[in-house]
Amino acid sequence: MSSVPRPLDTAPLRIAITGASGRMGRMLIETVLNAPDCQLSAALDRDGSPSLGQDAGAFLGRHTGVAITSDVRAGLSQSDVLIDFTRPEGTLAHLALCAELGVRTVIGTTGFTDEEKAHIARFAEQAAVVMAPNMSVGVNLVLKLLESAAKALAEGYDIEIVEAHHRHKVDAPSGTALKMGEVIADALGRDLKACAVYGREGVTGERDPSTIGFATVRGGDIIGDHTVLFAGIGERIEISHKASSRATFAQGSLRAARFLAGQRTGLFDMNAVLGLA
Template sequence: MSKSKIRFAIIGHKGRMGLAIAEAVEEAGHEFRVGVDLGGDPEPLLGQADVVVDFSSPDALAANLKAACSAGVPILVGTTGLEQDQFVALAEAAKTIPVLQTGNTSLGVTLLAHLVKEAAAKLGPDWDIEVLEMHHRMKVDAPSGTAKLLGEAAAEARGVSLSDAMDSGRHGHTGARRDGDIGFATLRGGTVAGEHSVIFAGNEERITLAHSAENRSIFARGAVRGAEWLMGKPAGRYSMNDVLGI
């Protein structure tokens, strides 16, 4: 982790997460140098920063990656709701600059995903896996990026693609649960910062691995930790697992 003062650019800095990250940057002894928001052009601004943190929108990602590449600065992307073409853009940018992309910057969630992967590998296919998540009423994507991250950890341990195993649309007469499915249930309401549980259901026993976010400041602190770690790294794709060394 870098001990020197880092100049941060925050894309989406007027949003809830952007404001929390700006505060976390200052608390960590770094400098919030520049902010970019909807309608702003990031390209002429990012050269003023040492690292970019992007919590804006999927539609803005391509332009943000292009600007970071032009400025030659590493970028941490915490934007959720990404589609396949945006993951392709991330991989392309990673040929030029260090790119850390994650569905959740919490260190606790990062460790939870590691534990989910371990459990899925050890317990085997006889155990059903269900992912339950709840967020505040204003969240626009479902299931959450964190829920998908946890589902992907389980799917990877089983050697399958989450897109093939994912079941998030149960309604009406669905029939019996299919073997190998990874189920998702989504709850929305109030001001919940984030609740995630992964349930492993076996014959006559269950294991639940869970994480509760009490305030979005944990994600902001994790983003700063990730950005600190990213400094000085060679071009490539990174994750929060790399930050924790797991």
């Protein structure tokens, strides 16, 4: 039986972080520790992680009193909001506990199937969820620009989406690139599943003007670059976003967590958080 989400009308907001020893997890922990209206309530990591038992702020030379643990239930029982940037299977397991315990959730994980997204929507009926493929404020503003650009450039322009990420990213194209494609396809009245082209090789023939192309680059420590190219005759328009630090995703996640403080149930995106809906 699920718990009723706790009313969050007093500070500080108690936030749990998953993947506490990873790159994004550490950035989230640092951001929460530096936010005067937030409190790090739990730092969660997988069984077998060499970081288990360590203070969550040790990498910063800070003592927080919060030890990294794999006991998700115990961590969530002391938390108001969970911020999760892991992998789909882990996020879904965490979300089931959040729904049971009445803990709101910010999901930055990507790579969900349509069926898994449907599961998330059902969990959101029990405790509020913000889910977005990219928590950056800038990226979400770009999505609004792409909607306008696609409508204005609906005829005579070929659309290509190019994204680049670090060598450790496991899904492709990125969730952000796919969201960009969805926004553009919706604006044009198309179905992305029917018009997307994810790779070209050999003799492909002339480009079908109704398609939306995707190109993926993986290498080094690239945080995240996305460019949408509208290529016409005699001109091309490029709308780009380049992330130079994971701090932008962490700051956006905290904005989402603060937004959830005013919500008990429901599934929201960053448009709702930023008032762009």
